[in-house]
Amino acid sequence: xxxxxxxxxxxxxxxxxxxxxxxxxxxxxxxxxxxxxxxxxxxxxxxxxxxxxxxxxxxxxxxxxxx
Amino acid sequence: xxxxxxxxxxxxxxxxxxxxxxxxxxxxxxxxxxxxxxxxxxxxxxxxxxxxxxxxxxxxxxxxxxxxxxxxxxxxxxxxxxxxxxxxxxxxxxxxxxxxxxxxxxxxxxxxxxxxxxxxxxxxxxxxxxxxxxxxxxxxxxxxxxxxxxxxxxxxxxxxxxxxxxxxxxxxxxxxxxxxxxxxxxxxxxxxxxxxxxxxxxxxxxxxxxxxxxxxxxxxxxxxxxxxxxxxxxxxxxxxxxxxxxxxxxxxxxxxxxxxxxxxxxxxxxxxxxxxxxxxxxxxxxxxxxxxxxxxxxxxxxxxxxxxxxxxxxxxxxxxxxxx
Numbered sequence: 442x443x444x445x446x447x448x449x450x451x452x453x454x455x456x457x458x459x460x461x462x463x464x465x466x467x468x469x470x471x472x473x474x475x476x477x478x479x480x481x482x483x484x485x486x487x488x489x490x491x492x493x494x495x496x497x498x499x500x501x502x503x504x505x506x507x508x
Numbered sequence: 509x510x511x512x513x514x515x516x517x518x519x520x521x522x523x524x525x526x527x528x529x530x531x532x533x534x535x536x537x538x539x540x541x542x543x544x545x546x547x548x549x550x551x552x553x554x555x556x557x558x559x560x561x562x563x564x565x566x567x568x569x570x571x572x573x574x575x576x577x578x579x580x581x582x583x584x585x586x587x588x589x590x591x592x593x594x595x596x597x598x599x600x601x602x603x604x605x606x607x608x609x610x611x612x613x614x615x616x617x618x619x620x621x622x623x624x625x626x627x628x629x630x631x632x633x634x635x636x637x638x639x640x641x642x643x644x645x646x647x648x649x650x651x652x653x654x655x656x657x658x659x660x661x662x663x664x665x666x667x668x669x670x671x672x673x674x675x676x677x678x679x680x681x682x683x684x685x686x687x688x689x690x691x692x693x694x695x696x697x698x699x700x701x702x703x704x705x706x707x708x709x710x711x712x713x714x715x716x717x718x719x720x721x722x723x724x725x726x727x728x729x730x731x732x733x734x735x736x737x738x739x740x741x742x743x744x745x746x747x748x749x750x751x752x753x754x755x756x757x758x759x760x761x762x763x764x765x766x767x768x769x770x771x772x773x774x775x776x777x778x779x780x781x782x783x784x785x786x787x788x789x790x791x792x793x794x795x796x797x798x799x800x801x802x803x804x805x806x807x808x809x810x811x812x813x814x815x816x817x818x819x820x821x822x823x824x825x826x827x828x829x830x831x832x
Contacts (some may be wrong), residue, residue, distance in 0.1 A: 481792050484600070490597060491783070492607045492638055498757075499641050 536758060585725075591713035593707040596772065602790055604783040605776050611639035612755050613773025616766045617751050621697065624689060624744075626677035629698035630777050633671040638776065652676050690730045690805035692743030701771075702779040708775045710736065718746035768770035 451461045488494065535595045546552055557663075568574075599605040614635065617627065632649040649669035652675075657664035669676075678694075679685035687691050695703075704710045713736045721733035721740070731741035748763045755761055776782065 475791070475795075479787070479794070483787050483790065486602055487604045490606045490608075495608055495611070496641065499644065501641075501643060502806050 537559050537702070574830075585735065585740050586738065588740075589713075589717075589735045591709040591736055594709050594768075596708055596775075598772070598775070598782065602786060603830045604786065605772060607639055608757065609769050609772040610776050612757070612759060612766075613769035613771070613776075614639055615755065616748075616753055616770040617697070617773055620747055620766075621770065622675075622678060624678055624685070624694040626694075627675040627697050627777060628677055629696075631674045632669065636778060637672065638780070639773075641672070649673055689743060694744070697774055697777065699778045701775045703778075708771050711771045712767050714742075715748055715770070716764055728754060738780070756780060 452459065454460055484491070484493075515812060597603060597609070617625075632645045635648075636645045640648070649671055652669040652673070653666045654669050654673050655664050656667050659665055679688060682693060701707050701711060706713070714734060717734050717736045718732060719735065721727055725733065725740060727733055727741045731743060732745045733740055734742045748766045750762050753761050753766065779785075
């Protein structure tokens with residue numbers, strides 16, 4: 442247990458550069474996962490109601506590059 | 509972990525509440541009872557009573573007595589009936605608009621409402637990604653002629669519409685609109701859902717609420733009776749009848765279906781940010797409540813040792829033979 446703590450301390454906390462980098466990378470990763478997670482629930486909760494669920498019905502061949 | 513963060517809760521669980529004893533305050537209360545001062549005098553009591561009574565009387569004189577039911581010269585008919593709350597699919601903190609309904613509602617607006625009502629804050633581009641594809645929106649815009657210019661010769665010219673153009677208005681100005689509708693001005697519908705009490709419920713109730721005037725109600729020339737409209741007499745006649753439009757997704761075009769669809773469309777027109785706003789609200793609630801919980805925990809954690817410490821005064825022992 443102490444070895445793991447020591448490893449975490451040495452890797453992420455000891456040097457300020459590593460600590461700042463950990464904060465930035467953690468914020469970035471959290472932002473993406475949080476956004477993906479809430480969006481997934483949101484789309485599940487509102488399934489069938491949003492434009493993305495209807496779009497395929499009205500899209501014609503050859504113009505799929507735009508919305 | 510928990511017991512280290514909330515040590516006082518745990519230490520308090522077995523503690524008994526000490527009865528409130530007056531004896532603790534004998535030394536401090538003595539001084540106040542012996543010298544009452546100005547605030548204990550009869551003059552102060554009388555004047556504060558007078559002030560309180562006077563301000564109450566003055567308030568009630570100005571604004572009426574709030575505790576009594578208010579008598580009003582207006583009847584329910586003159587204020588308009590309150591709309592029934594309808595089960596719209598976008599009611600609720602986490603519900604988006606039903607975009608199929610927006611698309612059908614746009615069709616109803618285009619084929620029925622737009623004969624008299626403008627929608628001048630919505631451009632063709634606003635429909636893209638909401639109810640229509642970009643090609644459909646472009647095609648619809650091109651069917652309308654817009655005046656543009658001036659060109660190199662300084663003349664205005666006609667051109668087909670673009671995505672950036674706003675919805676065409678049925679009348680060039682307010683006077684023309686009034687002249688075409690017997691003196692009544694059809695309001696612009698861009699923000700009508702926000703602009704009416706009852707919002708979407710009101711629009712739906714108004715569109716489906718036309719009926720014969722009850723006995724004794726006299727309507728002015730050219731007016732129609734609608735109990736949801738304040739006063740009852742509305743210049744707009746009932747316009748939605750079963751089968752008036754033909755939906756391209758096969759939904760039966762009943763009066764109530766068309767009224768619901770056009771209401772959802774107008775609600776979107778008034779609140780185009782609606783879906784995004786609710787989604788961001790959900791995310792903000794999650795983040796902010798988590799941060800609140802963390803900060804409360806950290807505060808208690810940091811304060812726990814300050815709150816549980818005991819300070820003991822250990823007086824110096826008197827010297828055996830007294831002070832020197």
